[in-house]
Amino acid sequence: MAASEGKSLLLILAREMASNLATPMFVVDPVGTLVFYNEAAENLLGQRFAVTGPVRREQWGGEMFHPEDLDGNAISLDDLPLVEVIRKRRPAHAEFRITGLDGVKRSIAATSFPLFARPDELAGALAVFWEVPL
Amino acid sequence: MRARVWGCRGSLASPGRRTVRYGGNTSCVEVRVDDDHRLVLDAGSGIRSLGYTLEAEAPRAIHVLLTHLHLDHLQGLAFFLPFWRDDAELHIWGPASPTRSLADRIASYLSPPLFPVHLSEVPSRPVFHDIPDGPWAIGGATVTGASVSHQGPTAGFRIEAGGCSLAYIPDHEPARGTDMRRVEPEWISGHSIAAGADVLFHDAQYTDAEYRNHVGWGHSSVGHAVAFASASRVRQLILFHHDPSHTDADLEVMRNEALAGWEGQGAPRLASDDMVVDIEAGAVAFSTAEEPELPLLLA
Numbered sequence: 001m002a003a004s005e006g007k008s009l010l011l012i013l014a015r016e017m018a019s020n021l022a023t024p025m026f027v028v029d030p031v032g033t034l035v036f037y038n039e040a041a042e043n044l045l046g047q048r049f050a051v052t053g054p055v056r057r058e059q060w061g062g063e064m065f066h067p068e069d070l071d072g073n074a075i076s077l078d079d080l081p082l083v084e085v086i087r088k089r090r091p092a093h094a095e096f097r098i099t100g101l102d103g104v105k106r107s108i109a110a111t112s113f114p115l116f117a118r119p120d121e122l123a124g125a126l127a128v129f130w131e132v133p134l
Numbered sequence: 135m136r137a138r139v140w141g142c143r144g145s146l147a148s149p150g151r152r153t154v155r156y157g158g159n160t161s162c163v164e165v166r167v168d169d170d171h172r173l174v175l176d177a178g179s180g181i182r183s184l185g186y187t188l189e190a191e192a193p194r195a196i197h198v199l200l201t202h203l204h205l206d207h208l209q210g211l212a213f214f215l216p217f218w219r220d221d222a223e224l225h226i227w228g229p230a231s232p233t234r235s236l237a238d239r240i241a242s243y244l245s246p247p248l249f250p251v252h253l254s255e256v257p258s259r260p261v262f263h264d265i266p267d268g269p270w271a272i273g274g275a276t277v278t279g280a281s282v283s284h285q286g287p288t289a290g291f292r293i294e295a296g297g298c299s300l301a302y303i304p305d306h307e308p309a310r311g312t313d314m315r316r317v318e319p320e321w322i323s324g325h326s327i328a329a330g331a332d333v334l335f336h337d338a339q340y341t342d343a344e345y346r347n348h349v350g351w352g353h354s355s356v357g358h359a360v361a362f363a364s365a366s367r368v369r370q371l372i373l374f375h376h377d378p379s380h381t382d383a384d385l386e387v388m389r390n391e392a393l394a395g396w397e398g399q400g401a402p403r404l405a406s407d408d409m410v411v412d413i414e415a416g417a418v419a420f421s422t423a424e425e426p427e428l429p430l431l432l433a
Contacts, residue, residue, distance in 0.1 A: 006329070118232060
């Protein structure tokens with residue numbers, strides 16, 4: 001039987017860390033698919049990961065959370081820090097608003113950084129979130 | 135495919151009356167898929183005896199696949215006869231580092247003052263390779279290496295040939311921060327290496343009770359080895375990397391722990407320094423190796 005597709009060790013360790021963090025955290029794979037978010041992020045996003053499962057980049061960066069800037073303008077997918085990390089392979093930070101799956105609008109600060117297994121091998125990226133006063 | 139265990143002890147070689155049955159040499163497993171190439175998984179102290187056998191058989195190329203560079207997986211390399219032959223074709227594969235080449239890192243050990251000869255002066259002039267990202271071919275075998283959870287950069291290997299597969303993950307702590315019974319198998323470290331393998335050599339250094347005092351040390355308990363093998367749906371689990379403090383009798387108690395928790399096909403076995411495993415399509419057979427005839431060095 002041929003070897004099956006498992007997750008890279010960096011993603012596995014990132015998920016382990018996120019699972020044990022009280023700070024909201026996203027884990028995405030190299031193409032930006034949201035492959036895990038932790039319990040603290042579930043509270044912020046208004047839905048459990050067990051319910052959503054993995055979410056494509058276009059989905060979580062758009063219709064799912066409706067990101068908008070602090071003036072209420074929609075943010076394009078490419079301008080979201082976690083997408084920027086994947087595109088440019090460097091850390092990014094931004095403050096913006098999302099509408100959770102529970103319908104609640106929240107203002108958040110997000111810091112994202114890439115995970116490199118080797119200098120030329122992007123294994124994925126992490127984003128840490130904080131809710132900031134509206 | 136035939137695998138021969140030359141060393142299955144972890145951490146430190148442990149000769150003596152209490153380790154005769156399962157052996158005291160550190161990690162080394164020889165894998166044969168054709169006559170021209172020989173795959174050697176790790177270069178623990180067991181590789182010394184293998185060197186005598188390969189002198190007689192003279193395969194065209196020898197590939198030593200290092201899971202990592204901890205001494206129990208490397209310490210035998212300088213006592214491996216082909217290492218000192220200028221006509222040997224010797225390839226050494228190991229995990230990549232972002233800062234130092236594989237040869238540089240191995241030379242930290244194989245150079246004065248820790249060893250009298252510098253690696254650059256070794257007659258065989260081994261060719262060093264970082265483990266590639268994807269599968270690669272060695273003779274008739276397809277080899278895959280992937281990072282696994284241990285201390286420092288560490289790989290597990292999967293070897294496939296003729297429809298048979300062998301997975302080797304001697305140092306591995308997949309349970310660190312993960313409940314293997316609850317996550318999807320693809321989220322378990324090492325899964326891509328072990329999934330569906332005919333044979334899995336896996337770390338089982340500790341009893342479940344001992345593990346509680348060794349969380350984060352990079353190794354598995356017997357229970358974790360069983361859980362990992364079950365999640366990976368392997369045909370045959372071989373318990374490997376025995377703790378140097380465990381006697382033959384201790385190991386048999388551990389095997390019974392494994393049997394109690396096992397629900398799959400072939401019952402888990404303890405690796406021993408003379409174990410031979412033949413893998414053919416759909417079947418795994420075990421036998422005991424004859425001791426190699428060593429040359430009369432002083433005759």
